[in-house]
Amino acid sequence: MQIMNYVPVADVLHGKAAVDTEVTVRGWIRTRRDSKAGISFLAIYDGSCFDPIQAVVPNELNNYQEEVLRLTTGCSVEVTGTVVESPGQGQAYELQATNVKVVGWVEDADTYPMAKTRHSIEYLREVAHLRPRTNVIGAVARVRNCLAQAIHRFYHEQGYFWVSAPLITASDAEGAGEMFRVSTLDMENLPRNDKGAVDYNEDFFGKETFLTVSGQLNAEAYACAISKVYTFGPTFRAENSNTSRHLAEFWMVEPEVAFAELDDVAKLAEDMLKFVFKAVLEERRDDLEFFAQRIDKEAISRLEKFVESDFAQVDYTDAIDILIKSGKKFEFPVEWGIDLASEHERFLAEEHFNAPVIVKNYPKDIKAFYMRLNDDGKTVAAMDVLAPGIGEIIGGAQREERLDVLDERMRAMNIDPEHMNWYRDLRRYGTVPHAGFGLGFERLVSYVTGMGNVRDVIPFPRTPRSANF
């Protein structure tokens, strides 16, 4: 008989270990079931795929009485056995165990926080260090990884370079949200300057510093040098928002492209989303099936429909008309100039277009200073990608590449151009049309899995009054 050494459970279940081969798997007990005939069935999970493998353990094993019959959910084991075709439902292969080695016991099965009864998703947040052991959070972790890998692969294959934007920043000009201060000053004994104010000259960086809200401005500097770049890193918002869509710390993907206009990045957004959704449909079918069964029955069909759909595109001004003419009662009244609320976005994507839709050219007054002013003088070349079932998933824009227009926009928004001299330099020296967008990675994972709260799609969520583990 052929002997394979330690193998992932996924390899056995996917037929990569030939029948009659002896293999050893290592993982944690999900369940144990004993038959009256003196046989135990162990479900062993190692995280390599959604399903555990079943090991059939005969009572002839030395440690059957003393150990196997004491195994409970969460115990870690090494099980050696022969791969056989499974007569049972639900799995193609199982192991006929020849050896069961207990690696780690569970201290007290009755108080083990992850005992096999199903737990509420809220309870699981309280035990974020153990929740990856559950079906649901394990599946989230694999899908999250699959999406991240697909994002890197997509950009790499398209000739983009990953750049890391700085996390600590002295710039607060974008005004995209409240920021966290970063400091090493002694809080009990703050240094003061001669005016009595806190003396940040004494701080680590010699000035006030914060955690970044976006890597975009830094990415622009790289796009204006090597053409096609993207960031994929953490960003921060110190907003006291206790909603299912907000985290204080979250990951963003921000491509930035030189010699590109709004329509170019609209296409890039469509291509990217379809690419990563196809990847997860192909690579993580097992986890998606679980989500479709237990979390959101449209978890698979939504993605399948998405990758087949043609994106709609609509001007903001036309979208406002559509909303007004719909005759629908919205909580937030619709008129030209408003920022679209979630109810408006979802009406457009789910009812009117019944497809992903890109809304373009928003009123300048509700958008950031760096977005390119359109010839109408009223709107900017901004876009939002709205997806059926979630609303806004991507926000982007063509950037203002004309120095005089940029300066005027900054002054109108009370930003001192002098503070942005490095950013202005990109326009002073060989300026180019360029554009980019931002994708909130946790919203993407939430969309794919159907998990309703972004706190459950990041390993250790940071939210107001919560930074445990």
Next chain:
Amino acid sequence: MQIMNYVPVADVLHGKAAVDTEVTVRGWIRTRRDSKAGISFLAIYDGSCFDPIQAVVPNELNNYQEEVLRLTTGCSVEVTGTVVESPGQGQAYELQATNVKVVGWVEDADTYPMAKTRHSIEYLREVAHLRPRTNVIGAVARVRNCLAQAIHRFYHEQGYFWVSAPLITASDAEGAGEMFRVSTLDMENLPRNDKGAVDYNEDFFGKETFLTVSGQLNAEAYACAISKVYTFGPTFRAENSNTSRHLAEFWMVEPEVAFAELDDVAKLAEDMLKFVFKAVLEERRDDLEFFAQRIDKEAISRLEKFVESDFAQVDYTDAIDILIKSGKKFEFPVEWGIDLASEHERFLAEEHFNAPVIVKNYPKDIKAFYMRLNDDGKTVAAMDVLAPGIGEIIGGAQREERLDVLDERMRAMNIDPEHMNWYRDLRRYGTVPHAGFGLGFERLVSYVTGMGNVRDVIPFPRTPRSANF
């Protein structure tokens, strides 16, 4: 004639656009040279590869006198032309230009900070927003991307899941270094509790929080659930170290593997380094050739030797013997119990073994509480990977999976086990041997490129008194 639309310079130089095809490239002028015969030669760089493409511009073009002859380094252009085999040295293909469109001028060629004269690397740090336009920093950006992509690919292919460790943490137990405080308290008006101390209960997270120094402990929680994981994210040290090897903000790669012992991750480290070095040798030959020519003549040979070498392994105790018996005078005296200094590490890797070397089993007193105590009671299952030419590039360990030993180590190091209850839970419930390591990503990029200072291998370095852009 066939017409291709916008193509990256790399595609033309690598022969992906057939001879006689008309293409348009877009980028920035590196140099302009005019011949007496009324022809100009433009070197156009777009970042897609190291080399610019040469466009041969005849004086028949409409805007030859008015625009082409005014082009200076840094101007952005769109050049359309026919691909031809280049008669000149140094490039296989060039463009016979039929149209030159100036997209963006340089405001004043004489004051352009990136004019074509060569700049000192220290000066370039002062203009970090423009330095990616230089040969050297552009090459760093491409190599950095190549290494990052290869790291993700390596782990993904080996069945590891990327997990994001939290950046903001309330835990300071590891004691790996000074930390940055994260806070939203009003510094000019700090809330006080009834004892007069700063009341962190009023802070955003309801307690004191800091920027993480390592994602390892969090990664352990995921390894103890889904077996094979890695982090790749930013970490922080608030150390006032103004050296060429320290950044306040840097990226770390931290794999963590369940059911693994020290030798397993020693092998993983070797496999990973060889994989990523092979990737950069294959994919970024152009940039490496530049580094070998201008920065470090061993930039290529060092990597080629590395990927062919067999790693040496030596116990710390034997390494100390080797150092003592070497008869060499070291600045820091050698005796059992010291932490190895850079001079010791480089002697081992460069002179004694003349190969990458993994030093294992260090004295427990110089290592962290979570490293697994060896049976000798004096050493722990820690390892450092030392590379010729740089010294320590990876540090790792098998983790202490035995709760009683872990608790004892924590008490000996004045860490209250109660503060680490979530980490202790991983040992209370189905504990498994597990191990991992940390790779400082900037040190890796520095090693590959030969760039002597880590400030030059991260886009926007953060160091004491410096957080610009």
